[in-house]
Each structure stands twice: as structure tokens, then as C-alpha cells.
Amino acid sequence: MSVAPRTRLALVGCGLISPAHIRAFGSQKERMELVACCDTSLEKAQSAVESAAAIMQEGDAILATMDFNAILADTTIEALDLCLPHHIHKAVTLSALRAGKHVLCEKPLALTPEDCDAMAQEARTQSRILMHGENMRTATNIVTAKRALLAGRVGTIVGIQATYAHWQSEALNKDWRTRPAESGGGHLMDGAIHFVDVLRHLGGEIAGVHAMTAQYRPELGAECEDTAALSFRFEGGHFGQMFASHASRGRGASPVITVFGTEGCLSVEPFGGGSVVLFPREGDRETLLAEHYWQATFDNEVSHFLDVIRDSVALYSTPEDGRENIRVVLAAYESAKSGREVGLPKWSSAKD
Ligand SMILES: NC(=O)c1ccc[n+]([C@@H]2O[C@H](COP(=O)([O-])OP(=O)(O)OC[C@H]3O[C@@H](n4cnc5c(N)ncnc54)[C@H](O)[C@@H]3O)[C@@H](O)[C@H]2O)c1
Known part of the structure; x- marks a missing residue:
């Protein structure tokens, strides 16, 4: 039986919550490959890569980068996990979806219900997954x-x-x-x-x-x-x-x-x-x-995101949930x- 290739994912935002996401990637390393850690601070991106390298599969090359546009342009990257300040969730999600990426975006999904709707609409237009990253849902x-x-x-x-x-x-x-x-x-x-x-x-x-x-x-x-x-x-x-x-x-x-x-x-x-x-x-x-x-809660969240992308499982935490919250x-x-x-x-x- 052939094994499906691992989902190639990049982490964007390597601040306080990122270690919990990185540990979750480690729990899913048979199904996903962490390709890059991106932050406006190269030091933070490098530190995230160091932590990830210790728990992902041996030999995986993980890039530390400040270049978000290069992440968007890399067509081999299928999904982004966004751990960013709230006010940029919408803009970064829209760019990611338009570049053909699936997106897991930390709570709160955006700052207004209208922005959540715009994000959900873009996901539908692009036929990509937008998962509201609420780890309580998968707890x-x-x-x-x-x-x-x-x-x-x-x-x-x-x-x-x-x-x-x-x-x-x-x-x-x-x-x-x-x-x-x-x-x-x-x-x-x-x-x-x-x-x-x-x-x-x-x-x-x-x-x-x-x-x-x-x-x-x-x-x-x-x-x-x-x-x-x-x-x-x-x-x-x-x-x-x-x-x-x-x-x-x-x-x-x-x-x-x-x-x-x-x-x-x-x-x-x-x-x-x-x-x-x-x-x-x-x-x-x-x-x-x-x-x-x-x-x-994070291991389950990332696992579910992969289930949705890879196996078309129904999304458990939707953009509409993000909007209602x-x-x-x-x-x-x-x-x-x-x-x-x-x-x-x-x-x-x-x-x-
Ligand atoms: N689920 C949870 O329990 C939990 C806990 C804490 C935070 N969060 C959520 O996670 C998100 C991030 O929170 P945090 O506490 O990690 O914030 P943080 O400020 O510690 O980290 C954000 C990171 O994003 C980087 N960044 C900012 N703009 C960027 C850009 N344009 N491109 C790339 N990187 C950029 C910053 O340099 C920083 O390293 C928020 O949505 C927050 O609500 C969730």
C-alpha cells in the first residue's frame, strides 16, 4: 500500500504560542513536514527551527526566514499555520488563501465578524481550508x-x-x-x-x-x-x-x-x-x-487540520465559529x- 506524501506546512509567527504548535507538529511528523518557520524577527524564526529540528523527522530541512512572500511563492508549501498578532490575521490569511495555501489561523479569527466572513468567502473561492484555530474545540x-x-x-x-x-x-x-x-x-x-x-x-x-x-x-x-x-x-x-x-x-x-x-x-x-x-x-x-x-489540545488541533486537508474530514472549528465568538x-x-x-x-x- 502506498503511503501518502507528508503535507508540507510552514509556521508563520514564532512568538509565545509557537512552541505549543511546534510540539503538535512533532506529534504529527509522520503526516506532515515542517518546511519553514517565518517571523519578522530572524532570531525568533531560527529559534523555532532549532526546537522543531529536535522533534521532527531526522533529515528534514527546515528553513528560518523573514521572507513571507517567498513562502507564498513556494508552490510546494500546501498549508500555513498562523500564530500572529490579531490585527494581521485577516490580511495574512487572505494572501495565503490567494496563494493556494490551506490556513490554520489562531484565535481570534479576526477583529470583526465582517472580516471573518471575508476570510471564509475567500477560502470558498479558492477551494482551500480555513480552520479557526481554537484549541478548546479539539480538547x-x-x-x-x-x-x-x-x-x-x-x-x-x-x-x-x-x-x-x-x-x-x-x-x-x-x-x-x-x-x-x-x-x-x-x-x-x-x-x-x-x-x-x-x-x-x-x-x-x-x-x-x-x-x-x-x-x-x-x-x-x-x-x-x-x-x-x-x-x-x-x-x-x-x-x-x-x-x-x-x-x-x-x-x-x-x-x-x-x-x-x-x-x-x-x-x-x-x-x-x-x-x-x-x-x-x-x-x-x-x-x-x-x-x-x-x-x-494543540496536538489534536493540528491532527484535525491534517485530517481535513488530507482526508476531507468535516471541519470541526469553522470560520463561522470564529465569527460568532x-x-x-x-x-x-x-x-x-x-x-x-x-x-x-x-x-x-x-x-x-
Ligand atoms: N491557543 C492558545 O492558548 C493561545 C495562547 C496564546 C496566544 N494565542 C494566539 O496566538 C496568536 C499569537 O500570539 P502570541 O502570544 O504568540 O504573540 P507573540 O507576539 O508572542 O508572537 C507573534 C509573532 O508574530 C511575529 N510577527 C508579527 N508580524 C509578523 C508578520 N507580518 N510576519 C511574520 N511574523 C510576524 C512577531 O515577531 C512574533 O514573534 C494570537 O492570535 C493569540 O491570540 C493562542
């Missing part, structure tokens, strides 16, 4: 939780509660992140958007949001909130809440998501060492998943300003 415990909900294990959902609170790492690049025109906002757009995705994935679409925001760490951006309390109304009629903060020390009961239902509830701890526990209406709690590792965050910002609930009617784009 084993979120997948397990979703399966349990679909199997009716909690009955009808009556509410969802989430906490996404921790002290934001000093290592984070504060350059573009502290400027809302580039980052799109503060903790909600950068961190808590992961849980917006989980809430939508587990609870269905969000129909309205009421938000309060606060700032305790101005060093994370003079105009960027680092703390928020959100209330959600879901299309299904149930409610949700989230407390999100980048300014709280000690992980405490965070991150955690609990889905409450008429027949039981489900608790998910989405990051390191996390588990999925079902508390049924009667009897003992049931551990649906005992162990879970943060790195596996951004709509919820932007509605939260609007609500925090006005003090009122902001409704999220069904989006109608050119495609719909």
Missing part, C-alpha cells in the same frame, strides 16, 4: 463533554457557569496586545474568548449578553479590560454566566465549566490535569475522562459601555 475533555451532552446525560440544559481566571503571564507580548486597535480588546478578546467558544459549543448559540468589565492591571493596556463578569441568554432559553480575569492570583476553582441540567450536571476542567465528571441525578459521580493535558465578545464590550443587555440576532452574511 479531549471538551469533546468528551459534548458527547455526554449529545447523549442526554444531563437532560435538558438549564444553565452553564464558567470561570476563566488567572494571572496573565509576564512573558506575554504586551506590545500589540496593549493596543486595542491591534488586539481587539483585553482579556475577553484574548483569553476568555476560549470559553466563549466552549459555552457556545456546549450550550448552543448565545442570543444576548450583559457584561461588566473592570481593570486592575493597566500595564496590560490602558484601554484593555482584564476582568469581566458576563451573563448570557442562550437561544435554547437557558442562561449562562462567566467570570473572567487576568488579574487574579492562584488558580483556585479555575478554569472550570459546569453544565447544569434536569438530569444531572457535568463539570469540565479544560486545562492541565483536567477531567470531565458527571454528577447524575442519583448515585455516585462518574468520571468520564480522568486525565487531560493542555498540549494535547467575536460577535459575543464585541457585544459584551458594547454592553459594558451601555450597561444594557445586547442582543445577538442571527447573523446574516453574504453567504447566508
Whole structure:
């Protein structure tokens, strides 16, 4: 039986999150070849190549480059993984798609829903894959939780509660992140958007949001909130809440998501060492998943991207998901300003 050639991929953006992506490439080295690491800083590109060379197949030649146009022009490169500042996601994705590349783009997909639609439209025009890089979607415990909900294990959902609170790492690049025109906002757009995705994935679409925001760490951006309390109304009629903060020390009961239902509830701890526990209406709690590792969320994400490209598997995290997450965050910002609930009617784009 002949073995399909490995998918040739380049990493663009070799900053803070890139090591998690590189480790994920290593987990898929039988199916993909990392051809280049590209960054506007050659030093960062070289450092990414060094880490990758240690875990990819022996003999693979990986180029460190600052020349993004050369990556676009190289027709042997089939796919790009973009780990870039938020404000350039759209432009870089469009160029990549137009050059015939499949794209995995880190969250948030873009800064506006219209930009997400333009990216999705370009992917359709070019018949290329655009995957919204939301590692929570491919996290084993979120997948397990979703399966349990679909199997009716909690009955009808009556509410969802989430906490996404921790002290934001000093290592984070504060350059573009502290400027809302580039980052799109503060903790909600950068961190808590992961849980917006989980809430939508587990609870269905969000129909309205009421938000309060606060700032305790101005060093994370003079105009960027680092703390928020959100209330959600879901299309299904149930409610949700989230407390999100980048300014709280000690992980405490965070991150955690609990889905409450008429027949039981489900608790998910989405990051390191996390588990999925079902508390049924009667009897003992049931551990649906005992162990879970943060790195596996990226391994699964890259693995799924390759499945979609190579085996035409249906995309699990779509540009439309990226758009809806951004709509919820932007509605939260609007609500925090006005003090009122902001409704999220069904989006109608050119495609719909
Ligand atoms: N999934 C997660 O858990 C997670 C965690 C952190 C960050 N992220 C996301 O990853 C993305 C990158 O975040 P980060 O923290 O790594 O940012 P970063 O600033 O540390 O890294 C971005 C890199 O892109 C490079 N760059 C900027 N413009 C470029 C260009 N035109 N061409 C090539 N390289 C360019 C920069 O030099 C930098 O090295 C963001 O979308 C962020 O939200 C996701």
C-alpha cells in the first residue's frame, strides 16, 4: 500500500504560542513536514527551527526566514499555520488563501465578524481550508463533554457557569496586545474568548449578553479590560454566566465549566490535569475522562487540520465559529459601555 506524501506546512509567527504548535507538529511528523518557520524577527524564526529540528523527522530541512512572500511563492508549501498578532490575521490569511495555501489561523479569527466572513468567502473561492484555530474545540475533555451532552446525560440544559481566571503571564507580548486597535480588546478578546467558544459549543448559540468589565492591571493596556463578569441568554432559553480575569492570583476553582441540567450536571476542567465528571441525578459521580493535558489540545488541533486537508474530514472549528465568538465578545464590550443587555440576532452574511 502506498503511503501518502507528508503535507508540507510552514509556521508563520514564532512568538509565545509557537512552541505549543511546534510540539503538535512533532506529534504529527509522520503526516506532515515542517518546511519553514517565518517571523519578522530572524532570531525568533531560527529559534523555532532549532526546537522543531529536535522533534521532527531526522533529515528534514527546515528553513528560518523573514521572507513571507517567498513562502507564498513556494508552490510546494500546501498549508500555513498562523500564530500572529490579531490585527494581521485577516490580511495574512487572505494572501495565503490567494496563494493556494490551506490556513490554520489562531484565535481570534479576526477583529470583526465582517472580516471573518471575508476570510471564509475567500477560502470558498479558492477551494482551500480555513480552520479557526481554537484549541478548546479539539480538547479531549471538551469533546468528551459534548458527547455526554449529545447523549442526554444531563437532560435538558438549564444553565452553564464558567470561570476563566488567572494571572496573565509576564512573558506575554504586551506590545500589540496593549493596543486595542491591534488586539481587539483585553482579556475577553484574548483569553476568555476560549470559553466563549466552549459555552457556545456546549450550550448552543448565545442570543444576548450583559457584561461588566473592570481593570486592575493597566500595564496590560490602558484601554484593555482584564476582568469581566458576563451573563448570557442562550437561544435554547437557558442562561449562562462567566467570570473572567487576568488579574487574579492562584488558580483556585479555575478554569472550570459546569453544565447544569434536569438530569444531572457535568463539570469540565479544560486545562492541565483536567477531567470531565458527571454528577447524575442519583448515585455516585462518574468520571468520564480522568486525565487531560493542555498540549494535547494543540496536538489534536493540528491532527484535525491534517485530517481535513488530507482526508476531507468535516471541519470541526469553522470560520463561522470564529465569527460568532467575536460577535459575543464585541457585544459584551458594547454592553459594558451601555450597561444594557445586547442582543445577538442571527447573523446574516453574504453567504447566508
Ligand atoms: N491557543 C492558545 O492558548 C493561545 C495562547 C496564546 C496566544 N494565542 C494566539 O496566538 C496568536 C499569537 O500570539 P502570541 O502570544 O504568540 O504573540 P507573540 O507576539 O508572542 O508572537 C507573534 C509573532 O508574530 C511575529 N510577527 C508579527 N508580524 C509578523 C508578520 N507580518 N510576519 C511574520 N511574523 C510576524 C512577531 O515577531 C512574533 O514573534 C494570537 O492570535 C493569540 O491570540 C493562542
